Amino acid sequence: MxxxxxxxxxxxxxxxxxxxxxxxxxxxxxxTTGATKPASSSSPTKKxxxxxxxxxxxxxxxxxxxxxxxAPAAAGAAAGAAAGAAAGSAGAAVDSGPSAEELARKRxxxxxxxxxRIDDDAKLRKADEExxxxxxxxxxxxxxxxxxxxxxxxRAAFEREREAKRREQERxxxxxxxxxxxxxxxxxxxxxxxx
Numbered sequence: 001m002x003x004x005x006x007x008x009x010x011x012x013x014x015x016x017x018x019x020x021x022x023x024x025x026x027x028x029x030x031x032t033t034g035a036t037k038p039a040s041s042s043s044p045t046k047k048x049x050x051x052x053x054x055x056x057x058x059x060x061x062x063x064x065x066x067x068x069x070x071a072p073a074a075a076g077a078a079a080g081a082a083a084g085a086a087a088g089s090a091g092a093a094v095d096s097g098p099s100a101e102e103l104a105r106k107r108x109x110x111x112x113x114x115x116x117r118i119d120d121d122a123k124l125r126k127a128d129e130e131x132x133x134x135x136x137x138x139x140x141x142x143x144x145x146x147x148x149x150x151x152x153x154x155r156a157a158f159e160r161e162r163e164a165k166r167r168e169q170e171r172x173x174x175x176x177x178x179x180x181x182x183x184x185x186x187x188x189x190x191x192x193x194x195x
Contacts, residue, residue: 098106175189 171192175192176185177189178185181189
């Protein structure tokens with residue numbers, strides 16, 4: 001990342017230097033009227049730029065000397081300072097932000113929190129469903145016990161009634177009405193009829 005920012009800064013400085021050289025030629029006695037010729041492809045800065053673009057690794061910047069003006073040298077120094085400042089600020093921007101590992105770690109922590117929350121919600125839903133099922137089972141068991149108790153009471157009442165009828169039939173069976181009855185036979189028949 002730093003190497004890329006340094007290469008970009010060097011390219012900016014090279015372009016700034018090329019602009020100051022063409023300005024110096026124009027000020028230093030070049031034609032000011034009419035169309036200007038584009039820079040030839042054989043200029044040293046153009047070749048340096050082409051080499052930089054092809055290889056992507058090195059940039060050779062050398063200010064022209066011997067033109068008789070101090071403007072190109074000052075411009076080159078300013079461009080170099082600007083390139084250095086740009087490279088420094090790019091490096092500071094890289095250092096000031098969170099790193100990719102830290103961002104990935106934070107993202108993973110957030111994902112873990114979300115997964116835990118989802119798991120907890122699922123567990124709570126499952127526990128609620130189980131509790132509801134348990135309540136329904138308990139209600140159905142209580143209703144079943146109540147039905148069984150009612151049926152037992154009905155059966156007991158039926159058995160008591162049946163037993164009472166059986167006893168009555170036994171008493172009535174003891175009383176046999178005859179044309180001639182003794183006092184004991186009559187007492188038994190009175191007792192059997194309840195009176």
